[in-house]
Amino acid sequence: MIGPFEPEVAAGVTGLAAAYAEGSARPDAVLATYLARIERLNPTVHAFIDLDVEGARDAARASAHRWASGMALSPLDGCVVGIKANIAVAGLPWTAGIGAYRDRIADRDAACVSRLRAAGAIVLGTLNMEEGALGAVTDNPWFGRTQNPWREGYTAGGSSGGSGAAVAAGLCAAALGTDTMGSVRIPSAYCGVFGIKPRYGAIPEEGVTPLSPSLDHVGVHARSAEDCAVVLTQIATPDPASPSGPLAVLDVTGRATLSDDVRAAFLAVVATAEAQGLLEGSVPLDIDLGRLRRRGLLISEVEGMAEHAAMLDARPDGFSETFAAMLRWGASQPPEKLAEARSEIAAAKATVEALIGGRVGLLCPTTGGPAFRFGDPIPADQADITCLANMAGLPAVAFPMGLSSDGLPLSAQIIGRDSQAILGLAARLAAYNPPL
Missing domain, CATH: 3.90.1300.10 (Amidase signature (AS) domain)
Structure with missing residues (x-):
């Protein structure tokens, strides 16, 4: 196709x-x-x-x-x-x-x-x-x-x-x-x-x-x-001026589960960045990504219920049982739990900003593995790495970094402060531009 x-x-x-x-x-x-x-x-x-x-x-x-x-x-x-x-x-x-x-x-x-x-x-x-x-x-x-x-x-x-x-x-x-x-x-x-x-x-x-x-x-x-x-x-409104320094690898070891194929492809991206003089070391990530993703999901369910509550009451037959249950669960959570989630997200934003520092951005995998078959268990951690940029409100670009051993796309991402700058880097680091 x-x-x-x-x-x-x-x-x-x-x-x-x-x-x-x-x-x-x-x-x-x-x-x-x-x-x-x-x-x-x-x-x-x-x-x-x-x-x-x-x-x-x-x-x-x-x-x-x-x-x-x-x-x-x-x-x-x-x-x-x-x-x-x-x-x-x-x-x-x-x-x-x-x-x-x-x-x-x-x-x-x-x-x-x-x-x-x-x-x-x-x-x-x-x-x-x-x-x-x-x-x-x-x-x-x-x-x-x-x-x-x-x-x-x-x-x-x-x-x-x-x-x-x-x-x-x-x-x-x-x-x-x-x-x-x-x-x-x-x-x-x-x-x-x-x-x-x-x-x-x-x-x-x-x-x-x-x-x-x-x-x-x-x-x-x-x-x-x-x-x-x-x-x-x-x-889009242009981003404010930001540093033009090097990239750093965001080390998600112990924070995200990566397949062997993702690890190998990401090492190849890192080698390309190093060869082009774009990379300066790595920074460890001291955030529980699974917990952060769950905090974001809580906020999404609470805010999603606020958007759809009237229609859910009027047309419950127009919502799947799964989606309706998620919205209703969000609405049932106490205010202090929501406040705690927002506090943790604010802390994550500060952490990501500090990790970027004077760099142009952070380089990491986009997901832990390639696409999966319908009917297989859905990985709960699909958004563990990607959610960081949303919590920080910062630009992030995903780009192809190769194919898995069975021929499915793999992806890396750059989180930064300037969309055009990180797109320029993605163009230099991408393994290919589709179609192959």
């Missing part, structure tokens, strides 16, 4: 902008190629759940006219993008992956979608996700199971599984997702693409159905760090 890619699909965001500028490609023709791929592959991958084909065709024709007239709005003009289903796209169902919201039609775009359109992007449709953005598998009881494009029968990760899978399968050039404790970076890791969660608040949350307003971040999936950077430039 990964390939082969047509030249205009393989070109990605930056390559298409160059092709449009020289007149060797047209947005309306490129859109037709993507629509043909969706018709062929989406029944299996199940990444897109709703499409605005006529709106996309209108946008593509307008983009083609602008490029032909020398009036392109940005390098994103004519780029085909998909949007996670908890982000409002005017005229399409705004479901957040929850059955009870199946008939909710967005009457306006989310702020981030408006920024994409203002840059000329072609917004094609909405993408599958975990119910309510709570989970990391994307086996949705209402909207179906998203397959990993690298191997059918394996998870694409979550909660933005449709976003990661759509980019990996070449169904769109870039996609927006949301990341509460790793929900952009985990699908990017499992699907072998790049995923960036910028600084907290850098991309506005207006028009995004929240899971946890304290921890949610809108993020970007693409097939190269350069493509992520182009999208971020159009929709």
Whole structure:
């Protein structure tokens, strides 16, 4: 399902902008190629759940006219993008992956979608996700199971599984997702693409159905760090100036369980960083990652219940038993437990900031292993490493670092202070840019 890619699909965001500028490609023709791929592959991958084909065709024709007239709005003009289903796209169902919201039609775009359109992007449709953005598998009881494009029968990760899978399968050039404790970076890791969660608040949350307003971040999936950077430039507030010093390895030994394949691939990334003079030592992590993840989950369940309580009362049949139970559990927790969780998260933020210090960022694995088969036990610790960046509110980028012994993608991440800076480093350290 990964390939082969047509030249205009393989070109990605930056390559298409160059092709449009020289007149060797047209947005309306490129859109037709993507629509043909969706018709062929989406029944299996199940990444897109709703499409605005006529709106996309209108946008593509307008983009083609602008490029032909020398009036392109940005390098994103004519780029085909998909949007996670908890982000409002005017005229399409705004479901957040929850059955009870199946008939909710967005009457306006989310702020981030408006920024994409203002840059000329072609917004094609909405993408599958975990119910309510709570989970990391994307086996949705209402909207179906998203397959990993690298191997059918394996998870694409979550909660933005449709976003990661759509980019990996070449169904769109870039996609927006949301990341509460790793929900952009985990699908990017499992699907072998790049995923960036910028600084907290850098991309506005207006028009995004929240899971946890304290921890949610809108993020970007693409097939190269350069493509992520182009999208971020159009929709995110730039980060303040930050140090440009070296990277350090974040040593998660004893704090996270890593497979042998992850360990070997990460050592190769470290060697690449050292060879390029990008690395200066390692720093130990003195945080119980499992406990921190559970504190984040508590806050997500409490804040998620606040968002969905009225609908849960009105339409309990539109929530799965599992999701409803998690929300109700959160609502049952005493205030002092929530206060303790927030205190521990604040302490973790201070620790991560101190570990970065004057460095450009910290290098570590994204997940402890590759994607797993549907029906296998779901690893409880999928978000143990990724949740650090959410607690700190700092940018983090996941990038491909190789393949497992049985051919599934593996991923490393950089946590830093400047999204564009860490994307530049990810471009230098990535083992490959998909498709292979």
